[in-house]
Amino acid sequence: MKQNRPTMYRSAVLFVAACVFALAGHLRPAQADPKAGTAFVPSTVLPQEPAADKLDIRIPLLDKSVRFAVIGDSGTGDRAQYEVAQRMEAYRQATKFDFVIMLGDNIYGSHSPRDFVKKFEQPYKPLLDAGVKFYASLGNHDDPDNEPLYKPFNMGGERYYSFRKGEVGFFALDSNYMDPRQLSWLDQNLKNSQGTWKVCFFHHPLYNDGRHHGTDSDLRAQVLPLFQRYGVNAVFSGHEHVYERIKPEKNIYYFVLGNSGKLMTHDFGEFRERVKGFDSDQSFMLVEIAGDKLYFQTIGRNGETIDSGELPRIHQ
Amino acid sequence: MGRKACRKWMSLGLFSILLVPGAIAQKGDAAGEFHDRIDNYLSAKKKQDIAKKPTDSPGKLAQEKQQTAEKTQAARPEAQRGDIFTPAVTDYFKKQIEGTLRGPNGDKVRASLRHAEPLPNVQLQVNAKYPSNLPLQSTPPTLLMNLPPLPKKLQYRIVGSALVLYDMSSGLIVDFIPGAVPAP
Numbered sequence: 001m002k003q004n005r006p007t008m009y010r011s012a013v014l015f016v017a018a019c020v021f022a023l024a025g026h027l028r029p030a031q032a033d034p035k036a037g038t039a040f041v042p043s044t045v046l047p048q049e050p051a052a053d054k055l056d057i058r059i060p061l062l063d064k065s066v067r068f069a070v071i072g073d074s075g076t077g078d079r080a081q082y083e084v085a086q087r088m089e090a091y092r093q094a095t096k097f098d099f100v101i102m103l104g105d106n107i108y109g110s111h112s113p114r115d116f117v118k119k120f121e122q123p124y125k126p127l128l129d130a131g132v133k134f135y136a137s138l139g140n141h142d143d144p145d146n147e148p149l150y151k152p153f154n155m156g157g158e159r160y161y162s163f164r165k166g167e168v169g170f171f172a173l174d175s176n177y178m179d180p181r182q183l184s185w186l187d188q189n190l191k192n193s194q195g196t197w198k199v200c201f202f203h204h205p206l207y208n209d210g211r212h213h214g215t216d217s218d219l220r221a222q223v224l225p226l227f228q229r230y231g232v233n234a235v236f237s238g239h240e241h242v243y244e245r246i247k248p249e250k251n252i253y254y255f256v257l258g259n260s261g262k263l264m265t266h267d268f269g270e271f272r273e274r275v276k277g278f279d280s281d282q283s284f285m286l287v288e289i290a291g292d293k294l295y296f297q298t299i300g301r302n303g304e305t306i307d308s309g310e311l312p313r314i315h316q
Numbered sequence: 317m318g319r320k321a322c323r324k325w326m327s328l329g330l331f332s333i334l335l336v337p338g339a340i341a342q343k344g345d346a347a348g349e350f351h352d353r354i355d356n357y358l359s360a361k362k363k364q365d366i367a368k369k370p371t372d373s374p375g376k377l378a379q380e381k382q383q384t385a386e387k388t389q390a391a392r393p394e395a396q397r398g399d400i401f402t403p404a405v406t407d408y409f410k411k412q413i414e415g416t417l418r419g420p421n422g423d424k425v426r427a428s429l430r431h432a433e434p435l436p437n438v439q440l441q442v443n444a445k446y447p448s449n450l451p452l453q454s455t456p457p458t459l460l461m462n463l464p465p466l467p468k469k470l471q472y473r474i475v476g477s478a479l480v481l482y483d484m485s486s487g488l489i490v491d492f493i494p495g496a497v498p499a500p
Binding site for chain 2: 006053108109111112113115117139140143146148149150151152156159175176177178179181183204213214215216217218219221222225237266
């Protein structure tokens with residue numbers, strides 16, 4: 001059958017519009033039914049990940065290494081968080097990391113049971129099902145009472161805590177409320193740590209040049225002397241919704257990763273201490289520590305490697 | 317130095333010796349009064365408290381927090397501003413905050429407050445819940461060093477220019493001092 005040109009154009013436009021509409025409906029997380037209690041099942045269907053052997057893996061996957069992922073400012077419940085989570089699962093299958101550290105703002109907005117499902121349990125379900133443990137620190141959007149008691153965050157009911165993996169001592173701090181009691185705890189625990197590596201993670205960055213928040217220099221004035229005294233090697237923070245790697249300051253490596261859910265584009269100012277910055281999409285990190293080396297890879301939501309490298313432990 | 321001048325300096329010294337412990341005692345009184353009131357608050361609350369334990373269920377956590385809030389509110393039906401921060405205690409806290417801001421880390425404290433998440437206009441009310449969907453601004457560590465220590469479940473929070481005494485286990489505002497943080 002012959003069609004005239006305007007009709008053909010109209011049909012084509014209608015067809016494209018229908019496709020876009022169908023796709024948008026398909027990708028939008030389902031609205032929670034308020035009567036359905038805590039059950040929230042997003043209908044998000046995300047693009048297929050490439051096969052594990054096609055992933056760009058830049059950490060060495062050494063025997064007996066400590067391997068983990070890092071996310072910060074993740075708990076939005078938005079599509080971007082789900083996509084980063086899906087990318088993480090693809091990399092978990094390939095790299096076998098078995099825990100994740102969370103740099104705060106784990107649950108944005110309200111903290112109803114449904115929020116915990118939508119903003120944590122659902123996006124990271126494949127990881128949780130695979131036995132990956134999440135270790136949370138508290139951000140300014142988190143509930144300082146309920147979240148430490150939420151078992152999947154592995155905080156043991158405390159706002160700040162430490163744990164050990166192989167030769168690495170991890171210290172999760174509450175940078176929202178660094179009171180003398182916490183400083184004294186940090187002093188004691190860093191002093192007693194037998195780990196070859198000491199890694200601290202918390203929400204507010206000690207160094208960064210983001211325009212939205214910037215550096216917390218008062219926090220830095222209190223914790224940095226302890227980090228230096230007891231030989232902390234690496235610090236991971238969030239809060240600023242970007243990825244940033246800072247030049248080592250006083251023998252400590254600093255990473256800012258606050259874009260695993262939230263994103264603040266065009267956020268960077270002039271900062272000579274920045275080695276690498278990324279503020280155009282969401283991301284997460286893979287980290288591997290073996291012997292005297294820390295290997296890292298920062299991966300964007302679309303699978304692109306944003307930053308990677310190998311850092312020696314700087315003896316203090 | 318003549319006898320007169322010598323006598324003048326001696327009396328000045330004596331005056332200072334008498335004055336300084338008085339000033340310390342005054343501060344001590346305000347801090348002591350504050351702690352007494354905190355103890356009273358906690359002992360009233362203790363009768364209503366729920367022993368919370370880590371759980372997999374966010375529903376249970378929300379329910380326990382809600383129950384704690386309701387019981388705490390019921391235990392203080394007449395609660396009002398000034399119950400904890402009495403005029404003397406308020407005066408003491410304002411001086412401590414002002415002293416911190418004028419101190420060697422004052423600029424850093426100010427910067428830390430400035431960089432915090434912008435908040436909409438929060439209407440503070442004693443014995444009411446701090447809105448759970450709003451972020452809690454971090455409290456600068458240097459400021460915390462200069463304020464009386466608190467039991468584990470209570471925190472000082474800055475909201476705008478107010479100093480808020482926040483009860484974490486119930487999410488309630490125990491008391492607050494409006495305008496506690498002076499404008500730069």
